[in-house]
Amino acid sequence: MLKDINFNGLRYFEAVVRLGKVSQAAEELQVTTSAVSQQIRLLEQQFGVLLFRRRNRRLIPTEEGERLYNATSKAFRLMTDVQSAIVxxxxxxxxxxxxxxxxxxxxxxxxxxxxxxxxxxxxxxxxxxxxxxxxxxxxxxxxxxxxxxxxxxxxxxxxxxxxxxxxxxxxxxxxxxxxxxxxxxxxxxxxxxxxxxxxxxxxxxxxxxxxxxxxxxxxxxxxxxxxxxxxxxxxxxxxxxxxxxxxxxxxxxxxxxxxxxxxxxxxxxxxxxxxxxxxxxxxxxxxxxxxxxxxxxxxxxxxxxxxxxxxxxxxxxxxxxxxxxxxxxxxxxxxxxxxxx
Incomplete structure (x- = not known):
């Protein structure tokens, strides 16, 4: 159900995957790093899987995280196109x-x-x-x-x-x-x-x-x-x-x-x-x-x-x-x- 989807968490998640670091995602989203980390933890709890692994101070998406990112980024692009068309x-x-x-x-x-x-x-x-x-x-x-x-x-x-x-x-x-x-x-x-x-x-x-x-x-x-x-x-x-x-x-x-x-x-x-x-x-x-x-x-x-x-x-x-x-x-x-x- 759509009401069960954590859209805010997906937005934070997409930024972390794209930028590779929580700090850069927080800067882009103009929130604290702890807020980003909290949303990622909530997403992992919701899906019941790990979405990231750490490597050389960067966060690398797991296989499940990669699948979620592909779907999320595609959905965000479509929503951006619709928004652009409307305005x-x-x-x-x-x-x-x-x-x-x-x-x-x-x-x-x-x-x-x-x-x-x-x-x-x-x-x-x-x-x-x-x-x-x-x-x-x-x-x-x-x-x-x-x-x-x-x-x-x-x-x-x-x-x-x-x-x-x-x-x-x-x-x-x-x-x-x-x-x-x-x-x-x-x-x-x-x-x-x-x-x-x-x-x-x-x-x-x-x-x-x-x-x-x-x-x-x-x-x-x-x-x-x-x-x-x-x-x-x-x-x-x-x-x-x-x-x-x-x-x-x-x-x-x-x-x-x-x-x-x-x-x-x-x-x-x-x-x-x-x-x-x-x-x-x-x-x-x-x-x-x-x-x-x-x-x-x-x-x-x-x-x-x-x-x-x-x-x-x-x-x-x-x-x-x-x-x-x-x-x-x-x-x-x-x-x-x-x-x-």
Whole structure:
């Protein structure tokens, strides 16, 4: 029962473990050393175990003390986060989102300035992390994530499709064309850059689109768990990457990457989504951001389609393949989405 927990004692205990000495804990807590020692004795009596052992004038937590400290420090951090959220801004004008690292840096980062200018009175925090939010225990307004699955029990809005195709540096393409005019033969001879946890990996793509000539996929030695790294290496001319046009847009638009061949279809499928609990849509800033990011997504898809058309590439639409994880190494999200970037 919560009424049986000595919260004051836990506060003193956490400080002693963190600082290593009763005297330093007492100084931080602005109490006497005897008060700290008394609370530690009360905790040990309550739990019926020793929580510390002495070593070189320092207090070292026992195994039981270490377990208690891990739980206590985690609980204190959570309580501190909640306290900060409550008092962080007048009227709570702070907006927190979580986004996958590559997508946050490569797509959202260059665009979010316009959203900040439209909403100058809001403090905006963006966490670029491969971890999906636990909306029940974390202070997050929404996730901007990648996936094809419907998020059961969650509100979600499709932001845009993704487009996947083989791409490489122009210098490498020239060398491959000297070998063969057949793009599948070029793939066979090229060094393939694999995004190890991507939705569309080379093995799947070759099996589905490579035809009989590539029924046995070639080996590839370059493998990364971040699309950003695979895209950079492809732009440096190290090999052919099967990657996201959305994420490689800067390199493609600047000509540092080019489609391997207009004979190879570009795969388009529903991808980036706003995901949050339905109750979060009551917040005006969540609605404003969702409207803004959907508009940005539509504009970018128009740019991508114009680029692909200019390069003679045909787009085919899919729902996307089944996959156990995303290309940033993420497990399926709580709303059963994947996040490759």
């Amino acid at each position: 962080r801004q007048p009227q709570g004008r702070q907006f927190i989102m979580r986004v996958s690292p590559s997508f946050g840096v490569r797509w959202l980062g260059p665009r979010i300035k316009s959203f900040l200018e439209q909403n100058p009175n809001w403090a905006v925090r963006v966490d670029a992390t491969p971890d999906f939010s636990d909306f029940e225990t974390e202070i997050v307004d929404l996730d901007l994530r990648y996936g094809q699955e419907t998020a059961t029990g969650f509100h979600e809005v499709l932001v845009m499709q993704d487009f996947v195709m083989p791409m490489c540096a122009p210098s490498l393409l020239e060398k491959l064309r000297e070998i063969s005019d057949d793009p599948m033969e070029q793939i066979r001879k090229a060094q393939l850059i694999d995004s190890a946890k991507s939705v569309f990996r080379w093995d799947l793509w070759l099996n589905r689109y490579g035809g009989q000539s590539l029924s046995i996929p070639p080996l590839y030695q370059l493998r990364f768990d971040r699309s950003s790294m695979a895209i950079q290496l492809a732009a440096d001319g190290a090999g052919v990457a099967l990657e996201s046009v959305v994420l490689a847009w800067r390199e493609l638009s600047e000509g540092r990457l080019v489609p391997l061949s207009s004979q190879i279809d570009v795969i388009a499928y529903p991808a980036y989504r706003v995901v949050c609990p339905p109750r979060h849509t009551n917040r005006r800033i969540v609605r404003l951001f969702t409207e803004w990011v959907v508009e940005q997504g539509l504009e970018h898809m128009t740019e991508i389609r114009a680029f692909l058309k200019a390069n003679g590439c045909r787009v085919v639409h899919e729902d996307g393949p089944a996959s156990e994880g995303g290309s940033d190494g993420e497990k399926p999200a709580r709303p059963e989405a994947q996040d490759p970037q």
